[in-house]
Amino acid sequence: MISRIKTLAFITLSLLIAYLMALQINSFLGISFKEKELPKVPKYESLIDEKTDTVQSGSLNLRLIDMGGVGIVPDSADWGHSYKHNVSRFDDVILGKAPFVDSINFARVEKEFEIYVDSMQRFDYNGIVFRGFLEFVLFDKVSSGTDIYPETSLYRARHKKLRQTFNKLFKKAQEKGLKVYLYTDMVALTPMLKNYFLKRFGKIDVLKKEFWEVYQFALEELFEEMDVDGLVIRIGEAGAIYNKANWDYSSELYVRTDESVRLMLTSFLETVEKYNKTLIFRTWSIGIGQIGDMHTNPKTYERVLKNIQSENFVVSTKYCKGDFDSYLPLNPTLEQGAHRKIAELQARREFEAFNSIPVYVAPLYQVAIQNFSAKNPNFEGVWLWAQDGGPLRSGPLSIYPFHGFNIFTDANVYAISRLLKTPSANIVNITNDWVAETFGQDSVLIDSLTKFLLKSQNVTKKGLYIKEFAQWDVRALGLEPPPMLWIFKWNIVGGGSAVMSNIYYVSKNNVDAAINEGFEAVAEAKKLKQLVESVQGRVSKNKGGFEKMLSSIDFQINLFTSLAHYRNYFLSYYQWLDTGSSKAKNNWQLALKEFKREYAIHMSKHNGNLDFPAYNFREANVGIQVADRTNITIWLSRIMLILLVLSILLGIPVLQKSNTNFPLKSLFLNIWQSLFKPWSADNIPQQKNDTFYSFIWLNGMVIGSLAIFSSGIAPVFIIVMQTSLLLYLASLFLLNMKQIAQKSISLLSVLAPILVILSLLIAITAYRGPMFFWSSFWTNPRFLIGFLTLFISIILYAYYVLYEKLRKLFNKTRLQSIAQILIIQGIQFLALGTASFVASLEKSLTVINDELVVLPGGLSRILGITTHLGIPKSIPENLIIIGISLTIIGIVLSLLKQKKTIKAS
DSSP, X not given: OHHHHHHHHHHHHHHHHHHHHHHHHHHHHOOEEEEOOOOOOOOHHHHHTOOSOOSOOOOOSEEEEOOTTTTOOOOGGGTTSOOOOOOOTTTTTBOSSTTOBOHHHHHHHHHHHHXXXXXHHHTTOOEEEEEOSGGGOOOTTSTTTTSSSOTTOHHHHHHHHHHHHHHHHHHHHHHTTOEEEEEEESSEEOHHHHHHHHHHHSSOOTTOHHHHHHHHHHHHHHHHHSOOOEEEEEOSSOSGGGSOTTOOOEEOOOOOSHHHHHHHHHHHHHHHHHTTOEEEEEOOOTTOGGGTTTTTOHHHHHHHHTTOOOTTEEEEEESBSSSSOSSOOXXXXXXXXXXXXXXXXXXXXXXXGGGSSOOOOHHHHHHHHHHHHHHOTTEEEEEEESXXXXXXXXXXXXXXXXXXXXXXXXXXXXXXXHHHHOTTSOHHHHHHHHHHHXXXXXXXXXXXXXXXXXHHHHHHHHHHXXXXXXXXXXXXXXXOOOSOTTXXXXXXXXXXXXXXXXXXXXHGGXXXXXXXXXXXXXXXXXXXXXXXXXXXGGOOSOHHHHHXXXXXXXXXXXXXXXXXXXXXXXXXXXXXXXXXXXXXXXXHHHHHHHHHHHHHHHHHHHTTOSSSOOOBOHHHHHHHHHHHTHHHHHHHHXXXXXXXXXXXXXTOHHHXXXXXXXXXXXXXXXXXXXXXXXXXXXXXXXXXXXXXXHHHHHHXXXXXXHHHHTTTOOHHHHHHHHHHHHHHHHHHHHHTGGGOTTTHHHHHGGGHHHHHHHHHHHHHHHHHOHHHHHHHHHHOHHHHHHHHHHHHHHHHHHHHHHHHIIIIISOOOHHHHHHHHHHHHHHHHHHHHHHHHHHOHHHHHHHHHHHHTOSOTHHHHTXXXXXXXXXXXXXXXXXXXXXXXXXXXXXXXXXXXXXXXXHHO
16 A cells, blocks of 8 residues: 555656646747838839939948959869858868969969959949958967967968968959958867967866967967958857868857957957957857847847947948848847947848849848948948858859859849948839849840849749748747748758748648748749740840849749649648648648659759759658658557557456466566556566567567657667667666566566557557647647656656566665666666767767758758757767766665675675
């Protein structure tokens, strides 16, 4: 009776603990949304009514441009496969060994630079941003001058040569009226510099003034030895995706707190002010650490930066409240603050197919520039990215203005340059002028192509965004997802349950409108193509570019058709998961057939096309595999559920008392006792080979259930889980070898609570398939709380069952039982930590997520899952430490008990 009361008390306490934990998890994962205040961009009809410019306004003082495509080699063989963010500029110019610079290739770069600078001078840009910093520094002013790079160091010789060579470009830019700003991530490192820091400070200590003094000395060198006018610093993106292969210059994310940002900036400003140069600080903190929303939250911005005051200090941030997506409010931090401000604009829109489809954002950017100018007297200009942003080699081979299809990028660069000189200029007149310069002076041609450009962005928004989701300010999974969430990011069409279920949840009241929008985009793109084709005979200049523009529209129609059917499929599919509607089921099954047909056409036309490359549907296709297998997984789930339930019910004592023998009889009774009488000391007789058959049955139940739950497409996930199970059982058997002969099945039955968890999962998938579980998990708070409460409490009960089995059946003391549990759990942690350390935590999470399609796969292709979700990268090491500690504690407790037993005897 006491044991029964104790068990009930434990179950009650477990449920309470599990419920409280479930509430906390739900508060983190819960989804909420509110309406956004989006910029009001005039439609074509209202723009065309303005025949003349409005009141003239003064030009903006800072008109910066990136390096465009200067120094980027069009290596077509390697294009289209990498999501690395390093553009590999000057790859064929800078050599690892002496003479360090390839003079022939540098001569080509010099010509490119002259052409580009001449164009940008003609467009009235007055500053150019050049990525580079450590490559030009010797650290001669640090201590003896050779503490970081000795006299014989390869770095010293290389940097001298690079400084001498690239300063030629900087001088040419200044001669053309463009100031030169070097650009670096912080913390920027080379192996020798990192070793110096570790030797001197013991770590990368961004909270030490002396740490930043090293970079101050570096900056002094640059200002004294090179023709540069300032430095641009970024802290929010760094790490492996920005590092270049076989090039040991890297950056790491160490600056994550208010204090470290302020110390970094005040240190750099001391040097910048001394030389009367300019420090431009990018507030692109993107959710990293304490300062995560500094780039969009005025309160955080003020908290971090309000005490930084200098005329030599400029704050640069993206014009919108987020990344370069559409459907975003203007950035409120650009509307206030005492610092000089510039807005970052992107001419080659990375999330809108890198301009391989019609993308003309001048009207949007005009609204932004006018808004910031009107609201903030400290707003001084723009930094336009003609080439930069996103993984260059994952998209089209477009290197502005030298290689590939750059028509829409050029239109944006031209129009924005005009707006920077006259923010109130008439955008129709500006567009007319670009068309005339590019394709000819025919008035019908000019009017038609201007209409095409001014209408193009709205069509692109319809095809690439789901308005019913994008128009809302959404909070989900503890994050603020981007408006184009179903394509996350660039060309990666999503299939992850966390993404698709949340998009459906936000859009569910207007699913038909969300679906129809995709087909409207296709229809409108076809109309614009007809408009452009109607003036083809009037083109007098750049006829090749015009032909490419028509191909771009064809690509847009083809891509949008595939995306429209995919949108129809996944919204209908999640509608069916939500409602069970037979209409929704018919819709998603029909839409899926249509998508597969259009997807095949899309791949046949554009896979490997360097100008108009196919989108990446890998993740989407994994999600489709799950949907395709929905019916079979439902029926397999029902069969498996019967087997799981029978594994429990066949242990009912009434059945066991009968004289009828049936296979696995002793196993089923042990399972029943483990679940409902874990305190029982009854040793149930077992027959020859029972242990083997019992193990096969239990392992089959576990692996079979996991295979069904993962739709049979996650081999690595299943191998990991099976390995964990085998390790658990092996540890348990080895620790009880002396008593195992007649009690092996009793020991196997400690898996009984796991069968209950599997029954719970399989019962859910038996209803509408595995994605019904995930859809409910992400969007239904009651389901989430209920499931987690049961799941966590059963896990806790599993430990209780193991403890009671060891105590009563194997005659272990309380201390011995606890010791064994600690050892077993320690071994599990140690194995998991070691595996994730060897493979790397990021890679481990990526592989599992790619199989289960839970989170958007794009997370792994940007900063990584760990960085985006704030998962500590030290988890593998911590698991190893915890595992070793638990194992040692368990062994010590066991030895203590043995000592007491020996003394007593």
